[in-house]
Amino acid sequence: MTSAGAAEYVRPFLEVVVLDAVAASLRARGQRVVRLDASGWTEDADLHRELAAALEFPAHYGANLDALNDSLGDLDVGDGLALAxxxxxxxxxxxPRTARIALEIIAEHCAEAAVHGRQLSCLVQPPIAWAEA
Structure with missing residues (x-):
C-alpha cells in the first residue's frame, strides 16, 4: 500500500481533545480503544515495546516491522479496536521511516479488517507528513 493509500485508513487529528472525543464515541459503541502516547518515543524499540504491551503480543514478538505486521494479522479485534x-x-x-511504515502496516490491517466486516481503526494526533523517508 502506498503512503497515499495508507492515509485513507489513518484518521489524523490536530487536537488531542478531538481525538479523545472520537475515542470516547468508539468506546460507547463497544469498541476497545488503545491510547498510546508516542511523544517520548525516540527509537524504534519504543514503538514495539509499547504496542507489544498494549496489544498483548506473544512473548516471542520480534520487535521489528515484519513482526508487527505478523502480530497485527493474528490480532483478534473482537467488537472493534482503535489504536489511538x-x-x-x-x-x-x-x-521517520519506522513511523511512516508502522502506520502503513496498521492501515493495511485496517483495510483488511474492513473487507471482512471487522472494525479496526487508527487515530493519529497530530497528523504527520506521509512523504517517503
Whole structure:
C-alpha cells in the first residue's frame, strides 16, 4: 500500500481533545480503544515495546516491522479496536521511516479488517507528513 493509500485508513487529528472525543464515541459503541502516547518515543524499540504491551503480543514478538505486521494479522479485534496515537509527530521526528511504515502496516490491517466486516481503526494526533523517508 502506498503512503497515499495508507492515509485513507489513518484518521489524523490536530487536537488531542478531538481525538479523545472520537475515542470516547468508539468506546460507547463497544469498541476497545488503545491510547498510546508516542511523544517520548525516540527509537524504534519504543514503538514495539509499547504496542507489544498494549496489544498483548506473544512473548516471542520480534520487535521489528515484519513482526508487527505478523502480530497485527493474528490480532483478534473482537467488537472493534482503535489504536489511538497521540504525540506521534515526536516519534516521526526521531524515526521517520519506522513511523511512516508502522502506520502503513496498521492501515493495511485496517483495510483488511474492513473487507471482512471487522472494525479496526487508527487515530493519529497530530497528523504527520506521509512523504517517503
Amino acid at each position: 496515537f497521540i504525540g506521534y509527530d515526536g516519534f516521526a521526528t526521531h524515526c
